[in-house]
Amino acid sequence: MSRLPYHIRHNPHFCLLKLSFLSSNSAVLLAPKTFSSSFFRTLLPSTPSPKPCKRLVPSLSSKPISKNNSLKLPTNGFSSLPYASVTTPVYPKDLEERHLDTRSWQIMNKRLTDLGINTSECVPGKENRLLCPSCNGGESEEISLSLFIEEDWSSAKWLCFHAKCGWKGATKALADGKPSDQIFNKVNKYKAPRQITVEGLLLEPLSNEVIAYFAERMISAETLKRNAVMQKRLGEQINIAFTYWRKGALISCKYRGIEKKRFSQKDTEKIFYGLDDIEDESDIIIVEGEMDKLAMEEAGFRNCVSVPDGAPQSVSSKEVPDEEKDTKFQYLWKCKEYIAKASRIILATDGDSPGQALAEELARRIGRERCWRVKWPKKNDTADFKDANEVLMYLGPNALKDVIDNAELYPIP
Numbered sequence: 001m002s003r004l005p006y007h008i009r010h011n012p013h014f015c016l017l018k019l020s021f022l023s024s025n026s027a028v029l030l031a032p033k034t035f036s037s038s039f040f041r042t043l044l045p046s047t048p049s050p051k052p053c054k055r056l057v058p059s060l061s062s063k064p065i066s067k068n069n070s071l072k073l074p075t076n077g078f079s080s081l082p083y084a085s086v087t088t089p090v091y092p093k094d095l096e097e098r099h100l101d102t103r104s105w106q107i108m109n110k111r112l113t114d115l116g117i118n119t120s121e122c123v124p125g126k127e128n129r130l131l132c133p134s135c136n137g138g139e140s141e142e143i144s145l146s147l148f149i150e151e152d153w154s155s156a157k158w159l160c161f162h163a164k165c166g167w168k169g170a171t172k173a174l175a176d177g178k179p180s181d182q183i184f185n186k187v188n189k190y191k192a193p194r195q196i197t198v199e200g201l202l203l204e205p206l207s208n209e210v211i212a213y214f215a216e217r218m219i220s221a222e223t224l225k226r227n228a229v230m231q232k233r234l235g236e237q238i239n240i241a242f243t244y245w246r247k248g249a250l251i252s253c254k255y256r257g258i259e260k261k262r263f264s265q266k267d268t269e270k271i272f273y274g275l276d277d278i279e280d281e282s283d284i285i286i287v288e289g290e291m292d293k294l295a296m297e298e299a300g301f302r303n304c305v306s307v308p309d310g311a312p313q314s315v316s317s318k319e320v321p322d323e324e325k326d327t328k329f330q331y332l333w334k335c336k337e338y339i340a341k342a343s344r345i346i347l348a349t350d351g352d353s354p355g356q357a358l359a360e361e362l363a364r365r366i367g368r369e370r371c372w373r374v375k376w377p378k379k380n381d382t383a384d385f386k387d388a389n390e391v392l393m394y395l396g397p398n399a400l401k402d403v404i405d406n407a408e409l410y411p412i413p
């Protein structure tokens, strides 16, 4: 069979045709060792399967059956082949599953082929190593793609181990058990972060206008300079550019219009703002925005970072996902060695409910035992100040320092 043309070997209908043959005298022409394509290998394992129903293997039965019981395969058009007196091929229930399997194989094979994954040598139910179509294995042309296809071809997942690629994804052949070609799972392709530079982003030193904007918020020119806060012109508009660095390399950039419009540099990695400032620190302060990080510096704390993404609306009711699935908190996992070295993590997020939810989400991941929280001072009889920058602006740097010095242990339920 391996000598047959590709389009015949890889046509699921041909498989059904073959099954019809198996129920006839012609079966002798199709000795199992000729089934070389991976699909047939699944269908016809050399050892008995513990789950015969899932497979397209004719099951042996001592019960003789009549001619009328010959395989009725709804779509292949070959079901009227004369039946010969061999063993019962399958139970009727298997037929539907068989049909589904064939359908899954057809869809999955096309899906993966369209992605550039060569499935011709793939064996379902185990890990296959292939050339990655995304990176072609890099310079060393390593066979770096790990592909796993379910035994019934219902789903597949893959991951490229090449460090510079990391392409991964998953797909299902059918949705809700319905043989529908229409519902496809999204294929998530990992995008390597963009390499950026200050020059490449056309960042400029701060103009007096922007320095004045910060001065109103009690942030000094010196603090701006040490944190490499820059600006970027877009037409007439000047945007503040908060530069995100890791070990001295520019990783990302976040912009904020003086009228408060915010946006991030596309396709860059999300990391803590001020990350290099917490390396080897035993106390780490985490705040919610860049302005708060700069405010902390005015109060004498450089050992502070701000989260790149703001706060969630509420605490998730689910368990903390595994590290690699915890997409929203990758910035935390990626610097876990910094966090692990610290003895105290002071959560100084905003006083509103999203800010408190953020503190809780961070504490769940870091471990509540090492976490501390702050109490924002009273603004008036009914409200508290909401964040570090507000405290700095209204009460001054000493009051902000007091807030941190008086942090209390994070509650452990």
Ligand SMILES: [Zn+2]
Pocket (backbone or CB within 6 Å): 132, 133, 134, 135, 136, 137, 144, 160, 161, 162, 165, 166, 167
């Ligand atoms: Zn790759």
